[in-house]
Amino acid sequence: MRLRNVKGSREAIADNEYCIKDYEGRKGKWNEVFGNDNPIKIEIGMGKGTFIMEMARRNPDINFIGIEKYSSVLIRALEKMAKEEEPPKNLFFIRMDAEFIEDAFEKDEVSGIYLNFSDPWPKNRYKDRRLTSGRFLARYNNILKKDAAVEFKTDNQDLFSFSVEEAKNSKWNVEYETRDLHNTPENEGNVMTEYEKKFSALGNPICKMIITRDF
Numbered sequence: 102m103r104l105r106n107v108k109g110s111r112e113a114i115a116d117n118e119y120c121i122k123d124y125e126g127r128k129g130k131w132n133e134v135f136g137n138d139n140p141i142k143i144e145i146g147m148g149k150g151t152f153i154m155e156m157a158r159r160n161p162d163i164n165f166i167g168i169e170k171y172s173s174v175l176i177r178a179l180e181k182m183a184k185e186e187e188p189p190k191n192l193f194f195i196r197m198d199a200e201f202i203e204d205a206f207e208k209d210e211v212s213g214i215y216l217n218f219s220d221p222w223p224k225n226r227y228k229d230r231r232l233t234s235g236r237f238l239a240r241y242n243n244i245l246k247k248d249a250a251v252e253f254k255t256d257n258q259d260l261f262s263f264s265v266e267e268a269k270n271s272k273w274n275v276e277y278e279t280r281d282l283h284n285t286p287e288n289e290g291n292v293m294t295e296y297e298k299k300f301s302a303l304g305n306p307i308c309k310m311i312i313t314r315d316f
């Protein structure tokens with residue numbers, strides 16, 4: 102994603118009601134933030150938030166948290182929330198590098214993780230920074246409930262191959278795998294992300310994998 106420094110975005114985020122600042126203090130207590138015990142699903146690297154806002158609208162009995170590393174991107178999602186006539190009550194945001202995800206969530210606190218069009222980090226020396234690397238999967242293992250899934254979409258074939266391999270090497274189960282999501286029956290109900298709209302309009306097939314683990 103091309104990043105532009107958006108002037109004042111840090112300050113705007115600090116005051117925003119949809120953005121949770123002291124996420125470390127909420128660890129194990131996210132149900133208090135939402136005021137119910139509904140399952141919590143998170144999207145890591147949610148960009149401008151189109152996907153997670155639509156997911157929250159379609160699934161009022163699930164709580165959603167969007168995580169984004171950069172204020173200048175997150176601010177766009179917060180602006181969208183502000184423009185909504187009825188912003189979804191089951192959605193909050195955190196500005197955080199996912200490297201520290203275990204500081205925000207307790208073991209078994211998360212019922213699902215969405216990774217959409219994650220940055221590819223094409224150079225091999227940066228492969229551990231990919232959000233589907235074994236290093237990140239180990240972090241996800243420490244916050245996910247048993248049977249919870251990680252769902253990953255991308256149009257990047259190399260990143261997809263890496264991700265499927267990495268999941269298998271880390272002993273996760275690949276429950277679902279396609280390199281052409283939009284032409285499979287499983288596409289029904291698919292919520293498109295901003296990148297997904299952009300790249301599928303260019304004719305790029307969309308890959309998706311769903312992984313779970315037994316440990």
Ligand code: SAM
Nearest residue numbers: 102146147148169170198199217218294295296
């Ligand atoms: N998910 C959106 C979509 O599909 O339209 C945005 C995709 S964009 C290519 C990747 C996003 O992930 C960027 O907004 C980037 O800032 C964010 N990101 C990358 N690494 C991250 C990390 N370690 N923690 C949190 N967000 C991250």
